[in-house]
Amino acid sequence: MKPINVGLLGIGTVGGGTFTVLRRNETEITRRAGRAIHISVVADKNLALAKKVVGDSVRITDDAFSVVTDPKIDIVVELIGGDGIAKELVLKAIENGKHVVTANKALLAKHGTEIFAAAQKKGVMVAFEAAVAGGIPIIKAVREGLGANRIQWIAGIINGTTNFILSEMRDKGLPFAEVLKEAQRLGYAEADPTFDIEGIDAAHKITILSALAFGIPMQFDKAHIEGISKLEAVDIRYAEQLGYRIKLLGITRRRDNGIELRVHPTLIPAKRLIANVEGAMNAVLVQGDAVGSTLYYGKGAGAEPTASAVIADLVDVTRMHTADPGNRVPHLAFQPDQLSSVPVLPREEIETAYYLRLRVEDKPGVLADVTRILADQAISIDALLQREPAEGEGETDIIILTHVCIEKQADVAIAKIEALPAVKCSVTRLRLEELNG
Amino acid sequence: MKPINVGLLGIGTVGGGTFTVLRRNETEITRRAGRAIHISVVADKNLALAKKVVGDSVRITDDAFSVVTDPKIDIVVELIGGDGIAKELVLKAIENGKHVVTANKALLAKHGTEIFAAAQKKGVMVAFEAAVAGGIPIIKAVREGLGANRIQWIAGIINGTTNFILSEMRDKGLPFAEVLKEAQRLGYAEADPTFDIEGIDAAHKITILSALAFGIPMQFDKAHIEGISKLEAVDIRYAEQLGYRIKLLGITRRRDNGIELRVHPTLIPAKRLIANVEGAMNAVLVQGDAVGSTLYYGKGAGAEPTASAVIADLVDVTRMHTADPGNRVPHLAFQPDQLSSVPVLPREEIETAYYLRLRVEDKPGVLADVTRILADQAISIDALLQREPAEGEGETDIIILTHVCIEKQADVAIAKIEALPAVKCSVTRLRLEELNG
Numbered sequence: 001m002k003p004i005n006v007g008l009l010g011i012g013t014v015g016g017g018t019f020t021v022l023r024r025n026e027t028e029i030t031r032r033a034g035r036a037i038h039i040s041v042v043a044d045k046n047l048a049l050a051k052k053v054v055g056d057s058v059r060i061t062d063d064a065f066s067v068v069t070d071p072k073i074d075i076v077v078e079l080i081g082g083d084g085i086a087k088e089l090v091l092k093a094i095e096n097g098k099h100v101v102t103a104n105k106a107l108l109a110k111h112g113t114e115i116f117a118a119a120q121k122k123g124v125m126v127a128f129e130a131a132v133a134g135g136i137p138i139i140k141a142v143r144e145g146l147g148a149n150r151i152q153w154i155a156g157i158i159n160g161t162t163n164f165i166l167s168e169m170r171d172k173g174l175p176f177a178e179v180l181k182e183a184q185r186l187g188y189a190e191a192d193p194t195f196d197i198e199g200i201d202a203a204h205k206i207t208i209l210s211a212l213a214f215g216i217p218m219q220f221d222k223a224h225i226e227g228i229s230k231l232e233a234v235d236i237r238y239a240e241q242l243g244y245r246i247k248l249l250g251i252t253r254r255r256d257n258g259i260e261l262r263v264h265p266t267l268i269p270a271k272r273l274i275a276n277v278e279g280a281m282n283a284v285l286v287q288g289d290a291v292g293s294t295l296y297y298g299k300g301a302g303a304e305p306t307a308s309a310v311i312a313d314l315v316d317v318t319r320m321h322t323a324d325p326g327n328r329v330p331h332l333a334f335q336p337d338q339l340s341s342v343p344v345l346p347r348e349e350i351e352t353a354y355y356l357r358l359r360v361e362d363k364p365g366v367l368a369d370v371t372r373i374l375a376d377q378a379i380s381i382d383a384l385l386q387r388e389p390a391e392g393e394g395e396t397d398i399i400i401l402t403h404v405c406i407e408k409q410a411d412v413a414i415a416k417i418e419a420l421p422a423v424k425c426s427v428t429r430l431r432l433e434e435l436n437g
Numbered sequence: 438m439k440p441i442n443v444g445l446l447g448i449g450t451v452g453g454g455t456f457t458v459l460r461r462n463e464t465e466i467t468r469r470a471g472r473a474i475h476i477s478v479v480a481d482k483n484l485a486l487a488k489k490v491v492g493d494s495v496r497i498t499d500d501a502f503s504v505v506t507d508p509k510i511d512i513v514v515e516l517i518g519g520d521g522i523a524k525e526l527v528l529k530a531i532e533n534g535k536h537v538v539t540a541n542k543a544l545l546a547k548h549g550t551e552i553f554a555a556a557q558k559k560g561v562m563v564a565f566e567a568a569v570a571g572g573i574p575i576i577k578a579v580r581e582g583l584g585a586n587r588i589q590w591i592a593g594i595i596n597g598t599t600n601f602i603l604s605e606m607r608d609k610g611l612p613f614a615e616v617l618k619e620a621q622r623l624g625y626a627e628a629d630p631t632f633d634i635e636g637i638d639a640a641h642k643i644t645i646l647s648a649l650a651f652g653i654p655m656q657f658d659k660a661h662i663e664g665i666s667k668l669e670a671v672d673i674r675y676a677e678q679l680g681y682r683i684k685l686l687g688i689t690r691r692r693d694n695g696i697e698l699r700v701h702p703t704l705i706p707a708k709r710l711i712a713n714v715e716g717a718m719n720a721v722l723v724q725g726d727a728v729g730s731t732l733y734y735g736k737g738a739g740a741e742p743t744a745s746a747v748i749a750d751l752v753d754v755t756r757m758h759t760a761d762p763g764n765r766v767p768h769l770a771f772q773p774d775q776l777s778s779v780p781v782l783p784r785e786e787i788e789t790a791y792y793l794r795l796r797v798e799d800k801p802g803v804l805a806d807v808t809r810i811l812a813d814q815a816i817s818i819d820a821l822l823q824r825e826p827a828e829g830e831g832e833t834d835i836i837i838l839t840h841v842c843i844e845k846q847a848d849v850a851i852a853k854i855e856a857l858p859a860v861k862c863s864v865t866r867l868r869l870e871e872l873n874g
Contacts, residue, residue, distance in 0.1 A: 021727045025587050031652065032584045129582070135728030137582025145566070145574025147469045148748030150462050215468065273710055273734060290458045291572030291745040294735035297710060298728060308728040311585030 003036035004318045007067035009089060010079035011044040014103055016053045017303030018077065018310045033315045043067045068093040075317055077310060078102040083110050094118045101313040103130035103306055109204035112211065112218040125320060127313035132205040133158050133282045135305030136298040137312060142212050142286060149288030151213040153253035155435055158205045160280030160300045161196035162228050162248040164188045167278040175233050188280055198227035199248060199263040206250030210261050214254060215340045219261065222344035226264035235357060235428060238399050239267050242383055245275040258345040267355050267432040274435065285435060293437065348408040356400040357428040358417065362389045366422045370398065377413040379405045395424060401432060440473035441755045444504035446526060447516035448481040451540055453490045454740030455514065455747045470752045480504045505530040512754055514747060515539040520547050531555045538750040540567035540743055546641035546657040549648065562757060564750035569642040570595055570719045572742030573735040574749060579649050579723060586725030588650040590690035592872055595642045597717030597737045598633035599665050599685040601625045604715040612670050625717055635664035636685060636700040643687030647698050651691060652777045656698065659781035663701035672794060672865060675836050676704050679820055682712040695782040704792050704869040711872065722872060730874065785845040793837040794865040795854065799826045803859045807835065814850040816842045832861060838869060
């Protein structure tokens with residue numbers, strides 16, 4: 001059978017890894033795909049870099065648009081990133097009847113619905129395993145492996161930078177700013193780390209997973225996002241004392257009246273497998289009504305792990321290439337005309353439990369006032385920690401773990417607590433999830 | 438689009454679960470498959486049971502052969518089990534141009550190569566996600582998600598009965614026979630538990646995974662199998678002291694000169710995620726050259742978890758139904774004419790580390806003799822534990838953890854150790870795997 005022709009856009013970390021792995025495992029990959037997967041051309045603005053990576057073995061160009069309009073190219077692999085030029089190139093590739101394989105989470109989270117509609121109309125495939133959790137085949141698991149289930153929720157450690165930082169903060173007891181510097185030095189965080197540490201990257205990925213799991217359009221703009229830059233080492237210590245770890249989780253959950261879509265530091269029980277995922281590793285926990293709980297763990301980033309996902313998609317697309325478009329795996333696991341209009345819930349409607357840390361004057365009645373306020377909002381207390389103030393100090397910390405309630409109840413309670421004269425400064429609030437079904 | 442017609446053979450636990458989940462999640466499943474999946478007929482020797490489960494909604498019969506020869510049936514789901522009548526029925530279904538979905542690990546481990554060859558020849562699909570690790574989509578992960586990798590090894594906790602027993606032995610410090618009784622009482626072990634506790638069920642499953650991972654024919658008869666019935670509580674305690682847990686693992690590994698295929702109790706470092714998989718849960722660790730280490734965890738058995746896998750296959754097969762046979766996912770992930778002839782290695786060639794427990798007379802020179810014997814076989818010692826004998830007792834235990842060596846070296850060393858006059862009874866030998874790459 002003739003080889004399938006691939007145009008690679010972007011020869012950076014992932015592009016280089018894709019090229020390398022395709023070459024190294026060519027025999028196994030060809031055996032699995034049933035035909036050779038041939039990179040016909042590599043496009044990158046930096047021709048010198050391209051030449052360095054691919055040598056003389058492949059034609060190189062700095063004109064990416066020539067690739068997406070070239071009639072000899074069957075599949076375009078977009079590894080440029082971002083939602084600028086990448087969006088134009090992807091849409092042009094689709095317009096020209098080419099399948100697309102991409103690792104671009106930002107592009108899909110913001111423009112996925114438009115891109116998939118265009119692809120559906122044209123009868124081409126858009127595959128994106130590499131966009132979420134690197135080499136872990138999570139997209140395939142949710143879209144196909146768990147296809148018999150009504151997904152109830154997904155919770156994931158899907159950003160290696162923040163997970164590395166949190167592991168270090170816990171292991172060494174150091175403050176965030178210091179660990180961030182170390183992470184940058186070691187290459188786990190970028191010079192401008194905002195996307196990662198403020199949770200935006202994780203939000204892109206959980207947005208994609210929510211669309212897949214619930215058959216809704218991608219609604220990144222509705223996600224509630226909080227990163228780790230305000231997390232204090234003292235809260236990691238208190239959480240540990242109470243039997244919890246703090247992880248930056250991307251969470252999406254089906255509720256009666258809508259879908260939750262959120263990213264934030266979360267206390268999770270230390271005994272959960274996912275609580276023991278350390279360093280730059282990723283893990284995604286999925287709860288389905290038939291299968292129950294399944295967990296997927298592995299490297300979430302890196303040249304070869306991400307390339308593993310890109311090439312798995314290339315093999316899939318190659319296999320599907322001659323199939324009737326109506327019978328291909330729908331990009332979003334649901335046929336596009338079947339997308340649900342269930343709304344993404346606003347922050348105030350989130351249903352979760354809380355860790356609250358208050359700094360209070362050590363005088364009688366404070367605890368009674370605080371617990372009364374919570375009771376008035378129908379918020380039950382699961383655990384409470386209060387310590388004797390140190391000698392001479394008139395202030396102490398009170399730590400409260402609540403049971404599940406609605407965020408707007410917590411908002412009201414916290415505002416009232418902060419208004420108490422004995423409560424010094426604002427209340428630290430972290431969400432808590434038991435993750436047990 | 439017209440519904441696809443399914444004949445269900447066997448309405449036991451998994452058959453009942455399949456029927457229930459297909460009905461409950463009909464809307465989501467139809468959306469995902471793009472057409473309705475319709476159970477046209479249910480066959481079971483026990484008509485009363487069939488009637489009880491499906492009521493009047495589906496035609497029932499006690500003649501399974503009528504189902505596999507019925508021209509209106511597109512897909513046969515075989516949930517009878519074993520390699521007796523199930524083999525005939527599966528081959529007849531294939532002969533009559535029907536796709537097959539099965540949960541039958543024993544059938545595939547022993548006759549898979551013959552069955553897939555027949556299916557390939559006829560141009561029909563045989564799907565078997567439910568045959569390994571219940572609802573965890575591990576077949577899809579290895580066959581497709583990790584398709585870009587050269588798989589190096591797979592290690593799995595793939596039998597819930599034995600994992601439950603080992604968790605209880607460790608938590609409660611009880612001997613095997615007592616915990617087995619409790620497992621039977623709770624329904625985690627059968628009245629005749631041989632298949633599970635002697636590792637045969639796990640061996641069926643790891644045989645299937647080895648064929649998928651390495652592109653070799655299924656060679657169940659070549660697997661080295663040891664169960665947990667001889668495991669003593671004292672070894673679980675010593676392992677724990679040394680920082681290890683004992684799990685029954687199915688292991689398959691690529692070596693320069695062949696493939697290892699084995700099932701046996703294994704010491705693994707307590708800090709590995711897989712060492713913390715408890716009760717009846719399953720987990721499979723896969724090492725690929727590009728992605729590195731990935732772990733898949735979830736329920737390995739049960740009506741609805743297994744049904745989840747059966748239905749995922751039904752959806753896949755439904756989608757692929759009109760695709761060109763040459764482009765479908767090859768059953769073994771490799772095109773059948775491309776199967777490798779790399780041999781499965783015999784037990785003596787296994788490369789692994791060991792836990793050895795010796796009972797010795799407490800006299801000078803014993804340790805020197807033992808360590809000299811190991812050195813002579815080029816076996817290095819990683820850890821050694823020896824305790825002072827109790828008051829009045831003249832005997833003590835010596836625990837040795839070796840570095841990796843070849844099994845035949847260990848055989849020679851152990852025989853010589855057992856021949857020492859100071860060594861009482863035979864040496865307890867358990868294999869040990871670090872599982873770190």
